[in-house]
Amino acid sequence: MLAKGLWWLMTPWLLPKRVRVRRANMEAAQAAAFRDAQTQHGLQLVRDSLARAAGSTETLNASGTDKLAELNRAAGGDAAFLSPWPRQDQAEIEDVWSAARWCIDLARLHPDFHGVLPRRVAGPGREGLQWTPEGEKALASLSPHAFSCVTELLENDPSSRARQVFLFQQELRSLVPHGLTPAGWPHLLPWFMRYGLAAGKLRVEEIWWLFLEAAQDPRRELMLAHAFTPAWQQTHPGGATVFGREKFVAWFAAEYAASGEWLNTATWPEWEEPASQIRTAYVATESWRTAHPNAFADASRASALVAWLASPASPLSEALRAWCAKFDPSILGAELAKPGVNVIGHFCYPSGLRVSVESLVTALGLNEVATSLRDIRTDAKDDPCHADFHGLESHDITVVHVQPEPLLDTAYERADLFERLPRPYRIGYWYWEFDSIPDSWVTHAQKVDEVWAATEFVARGLRERLSVPVRTLFPGVQLAPYARRGKSHFGLSEKPYTFLFVFHMMSVMERKNPLGLIRAFKSAFGEDEGVRLVLKTSFGDRHPEQFEVLKKAAVGGNIVLINEVYTPDNLLSLMDACDAYVSLHRSEGLGLTMAEAMLMGKPVIATNFSGNVDFMDESNSLPVSYKLVKLGQAIPPYDADLEWAEPSVEHAAQLMRRVYDDQDWARELGARAKESAETNLSLQSAGRKIRHRLEEIKAMRGKSQAE
Template identity: 35%
Template structure:
């Protein structure tokens, strides 16, 4: 790989982003606000008693009209309810301004809520907004962004005037913090000034900022803000100076994934991070945003740079892998060894994955099944690296809360519609349950799903299929503690999947000591066998019609409903035997899938890379 030119080697600098300043403290702001129909009237102290929105408007007006308060409390809004401005308002300031106890309650509430955060979340999670308004977090570039906020933002994101005002005033309060955040979102700046967030590069970066934007940027500190630790700064300096991807020992690993999107991929990435850290490695994590109905609130926590010579990309090969760096706002350095950590569910890999594979140096497969599929086609070396799984806090879920009799034996299957209905095959679980039990039997089947609000046709098909007594369909997005509580409440986990790349639900149930019935096929066989679980016979069949992701001509399993029904009945009639098997299996599965063991597997491969045994 070729080392990219450092800033000092570049013959010229790309032009700065166009400034479009917005001065929220100036008298001119009233005219600007009127042009976009953004209200700026200041309520009376009495009107603050109405609601927190009126309290927010009161605070805006107070700070706009009082330069002394702005100087005394330079972070008035951004420090929130625990800040000095809030304490002043709750004490002497409130009395001086004649705010009643009710008014002060609303003031405290709005400072606690931080209304501007929603505008920031909209911006941080939208790569297109960052492209259109690269200075959207800074007053020197917010005039154009304000027009978007008061049109598309109001219409599409339902942003309120209070949220917009709060965001603008917070931006003015924390110029340095937002400058650093903008740097983390703009690959052009990262390329030009790779050491900007180190003491070595900060002064050069700020000189350029002042030269480009003059007095629009305000005062900048001489010392670099504490965005990176000293150790991270040293790692970045080594990275920029390195002539090859790997020079000496690897001190840490970069991770790119969908860290802010609740999903199996997110959880896998978090476990990869934890496994590496338990093996003694540092990590730098960058979120790759995906379209979501509910905005993540913490993306600023997941904007790590490529500080280390190895990057693991915990993403699916489609649809966002090729554009992952661009979407994440991260400059793609040339002197980095990149590893794709991919799961897949069929024996043949799609041709469109080949383009993504060209962007990495090697591929990690979570199971032997996936490794075999990858090796048959991928143009890069493939290594089998079994991941770790760890069950976290468990929220209690009672049978009474689901109207299940206490004496019933509960079977459970869980899946997400985004993982494809026909692959997950819940209808087969239902048919096996119906074949195994009659209405008078003390048995209940729970099929817990997620994503039915988006894939409503699949949800409707499933509802139509699984009607009947003692069958419960739960379609909701649960927290992981609540999902674990559902597993803990059940007596047996059943999966009649047609194929699995790994089988996360199966692994979690086994780690919790539950009997598990599952298809004897695909990735789950890395941790399931005849001794520790109940495996269902299958026939390999050809996929006869194109389905989302999985196209005709491929093959997967058709599990035997009759065999599954036999095993379900056997577990029901001999629960002690089933539980004994599960408890005997639990320590072995815990040892195999522990994050410590996974970290050592990853460490072993990374150390091979470090001594020149890369792909």
């Protein structure tokens, strides 16, 4: 303490900064304490509501046209919900939110709101929104601009953010997992209006739309609740299938005092494809497995299972036997015997890991491998589509596409998925940026049966330490659909030749090395030249000190810094609008943005080290020379003794200069890069190799079970 006091006295010029930091820390602590208090108040509100309901015999049946009345009753007289705005006139529709108010008013004031609000159609091959004739008639009366506003509203799913707020509130969902069913409205709707609005920075229109959607199809809400409540999945593993939903619904009605026609399972649409339902029920039903062991080993065994289920010898009811008899055993058996895999990963978190897992799944689909998908809740800024990934662990192989740290131990919890026991064959898909892995990863590897890596660079480091098999299985790279936009769309002038680098502040700035890139760019070009460097990053607020260093380094020299979370569409559009791509990374597990730039036909300059050298060489890109150096200090999650590349600033400057000075040659290089990437990085090829490995695992497991 004495030494610290002396230091403060000897450095008075740092006092203003210390005061600002201390004030910021105090304000952050106060804000966190307030949020915690609000969270607890909200949970207590729900507990009190549940306690009152426990002593009441009143139920919400939400049958027929009573659903709106039940919603209004559930609001408990909340004026902000019941009378949220003056009636929206169609002539005053100017944007998506006035369009939302107009749609909601139509639903609220129509005798049967089913005739107005677009219905979400769920089921195999039928996902989407569908207007009824009454709704079509209302739409026809709109002006072209108003119609375009309504269309834009529906394309962006106005309920998605509110639903995501609910799904991300774990303690709340533990109290009211049924919150979006009629039985849960009285407990959840008041919470949304008093606490959810602020917690999710929502609009009242979003909450109205969510509950109208829930009221329109409570059967779908109950199936979604099952899909995201692990405790229900454990006790009723087949609850979402035709084989188990009757028993599940009977339990639900008794547990939550629910009633109404929406609980009549005879009227329910099918939630999943027939093959998926049979797989799920097979895992859940011991008598099936006893009668037909290893039923999906080949098409003949699977066909025999389907035929047995439809026969009087099966333990099924007459109605379920009739359901099974609708299908040709040979056709459905062939579908059941196809390779399949469960995939748990970052489907909503904007990152390279998301692009990787999406590529993996697309590659599998191109090779006719069935998939069951689950998203891992990661961050409040996740895209609001967690609910779209509701597959169960129905296949016998699971790929957990998440880093060992910090999320492997909580992957199932964050996916809202019951961890099937006995567990399927489990594969970890891991990325790393060094040739030596942390000691803790050896422990994590005990929870998987094998590990896949995208590149040989990653695989070598894993093989040195792990006893489980390690396979190099590239996920494939394909450009997602995106709109072509000019530089002006991103606030950039069109004329200057533009180099681009895209990185994520959460991915360790020292590793991405934007400061080295800035030095190289400033060395190569003067401020009076028609050339520019764009650094696109995100989450700068999470790393304020590093971001401040980056901002200061970028001052001058025609350097533009963008700190925003872009959609995949906008990110690819920005890359397309720029002229060349450059990465002076110190290490990469894969180098996804470099691969994407090559697929666009951009000349790419990049450090000649780590994962990107699997697809980059002097024939299709401009590799930058480097020397290996130790980190010298710990940079979490990396240890001080690890080695990475220190790319040559001088060589990088020369290459950027050459690209700018000879742009015709640079375009030719970009064309070669595109041709090379399309050949070597294709999803079709990647998926073929992955399918082959899945078939090997299936055969290996089938053999061991037979023995």
